[in-house]
Amino acid sequence: MQTPTIMQEIKEEEKRFEKKTSRALLNIEDYHQQAKKTLPKMTYEFFRNGSDDQLTLIDNEQAFRRIKLRPKVLIDVSSHLTIDSISCKTQILNSTTTMSFPCMIAPAALHCLANREHGELATVRAAVACSTIMCVSINSSTRMELIADEYRRQIKENYPQSHSQLWLQLYVFRNRQLSQKLIERAERCGYKALIITVDRSAGSNRESDVRNDFSLPDGIDAANLIDENNITASAFRKLIVDSALSWKDLDWIRSITSLPLILKGILHPDDAREAARHGVQGIIVSNHGGRQLDTSQNTIDALPDIVKAVGDNNQMDVYIDGGIGRGTDILKAIALGAKAVLIGRPVLWGLAVDGERGVRNVLDILRKEFRVAMMLCGCQTIEDIRKNNLLVMNNNNMSKL
Ligand SMILES: Cc1cc2nc3c(=O)[nH]c(=O)nc-3n(C[C@H](O)[C@H](O)[C@H](O)COP(=O)(O)O)c2cc1C
Numbered sequence: 190m191q192t193p194t195i196m197q198e199i200k201e202e203e204k205r206f207e208k209k210t211s212r213a214l215l216n217i218e219d220y221h222q223q224a225k226k227t228l229p230k231m232t233y234e235f236f237r238n239g240s241d242d243q244l245t246l247i248d249n250e251q252a253f254r255r256i257k258l259r260p261k262v263l264i265d266v267s268s269h270l271t272i273d274s275i276s277c278k279t280q281i282l283n284s285t286t287t288m289s290f291p292c293m294i295a296p297a298a299l300h301c302l303a304n305r306e307h308g309e310l311a312t313v314r315a316a317v318a319c320s321t322i323m324c325v326s327i328n329s330s331t332r333m334e335l336i337a338d339e340y341r342r343q344i345k346e347n348y349p350q351s352h353s354q355l356w357l358q359l360y361v362f363r364n365r366q367l368s369q370k371l372i373e374r375a376e377r378c379g380y381k382a383l384i385i386t387v388d389r390s391a392g393s394n395r396e397s398d399v400r401n402d403f404s405l406p407d408g409i410d411a412a413n414l415i416d417e418n419n420i421t422a423s424a425f426r427k428l429i430v431d432s433a434l435s436w437k438d439l440d441w442i443r444s445i446t447s448l449p450l451i452l453k454g455i456l457h458p459d460d461a462r463e464a465a466r467h468g469v470q471g472i473i474v475s476n477h478g479g480r481q482l483d484t485s486q487n488t489i490d491a492l493p494d495i496v497k498a499v500g501d502n503n504q505m506d507v508y509i510d511g512g513i514g515r516g517t518d519i520l521k522a523i524a525l526g527a528k529a530v531l532i533g534r535p536v537l538w539g540l541a542v543d544g545e546r547g548v549r550n551v552l553d554i555l556r557k558e559f560r561v562a563m564m565l566c567g568c569q570t571i572e573d574i575r576k577n578n579l580l581v582m583n584n585n586n587m588s589k590l
Contacts, residue, residue, distance in 0.1 A: 223538070224537070230401065258520070307545065320351045359375075383446060519562075
């Protein structure tokens with residue numbers, strides 16, 4: 190099969206975008222509202238809700254809106270229209286990896302709850318088509334090997350030029366042998382980075398799950414964990430994340446894998462510095478989408494101190510997630526020093542509404558909005574977003590970046 194040119198790929202993107210507009214799902218919130226209508230209440234609330242009073246969940250979203258943009262004008266941004274020179278591309282992981290647009294799919298458990306038939310397989314097809322990195326949750330409802338097989342098939346048969354990659358997210362379980370086996374499996378099937386989620390040292394209080402008596406429907410479970418642990422029923426519930434996990438355990442993880450390590454769930458600048466000292470390749474500024482510690486700081490407000498703390502450390506990328514629902518949100522995160530963002534719920538909404546096509550549309554919407562935001566801010570490249578001093582923060586102080 191002939192390799193599609195960039196021009197053809199962009200046309201594809203435009204076509205997909207037009208299809209979407211004809212169904213009047215114009216933005217991420219439209220997908221959210223449609224998913225709410227489509228999903229059973231118990232599933233919708235499991236996806237949507239945060240912990241305790243859900244203040245962090247809401248603040249993640251609102252904090253982006255409090256930051257205002259101060260665009261630059263009379264800059265030739267026409268290259269964004271002549272497609273070839275579109276520069277939403279960005280380099281991560283010490284320039285070993287190219288992203289076609291600085292947005293990836295966050296790890297989220299149990300995609301089969303959103304789309305019973307295909308689950309993570311639909312998501313990975315969309316990720317490859319949209320040239321996006323998919324972070325697969327260790328609690329995925331499809332085995333990591335099957336997701337990797339589908340990834341390879343899509344690259345080979347349909348999208349040989351895709352910049353998509355698979356990364357695996359792991360909770361370190363109390364059973365270290367199990368954790369090690371999972372890492373080895375990820376390496377064997379070609380995952381390119383390992384994300385260790387560190388903000389779940391205790392189960393949080395999600396009251397809607399209690400009220401709804403949340404349980405998994407027959408046939409849906411944390412598929413990666415079933416064989417490994419000889420658990421037959423609800424592996425998802427039975428595995429215990431290690432509350433004793435500490436910085437020294439990172440050295441153990443490092444000793445058993447050569448994959449780049451990324452810590453997810455960093456909010457404190459001291460922890461960002463410690464992560465850099467331990468030589469990890471990336472951190473994700475995250476509060477787990479408001480699902481863990483309620484009233485923790487929202488992520489976009491946490492980002493500047495973290496970027497400052499790690500300084501010009503080119504060895505460690507800073508990523509961010511939580512509340513991203515518009516292209517302008519991505520632009521703001523990059524202006525504040527993030528290399529890329531991750532989106533969690535928007536992908537689940539796309540998946541619930543329209544399977545693979547829904548996830549593609551969600552990614553296309555954000556990509557298109559991001560491109561327009563770049564143009565309207567007078568940015569020719571991602572680097573311009575960082576250096577153009579575009580933000581007015583909520584306290585009216587200009588960003589010092
Ligand atoms: C339903 C759901 C399941 C999640 N499962 C995981 C998981 O298994 N591992 C993990 O590290 N984070 C998990 N997260 C957190 C996401 O990776 C991400 O931090 C969060 O969703 C980002 O916020 P957003 O949904 O506002 O984009 C989950 C989030 C949701 C909504």
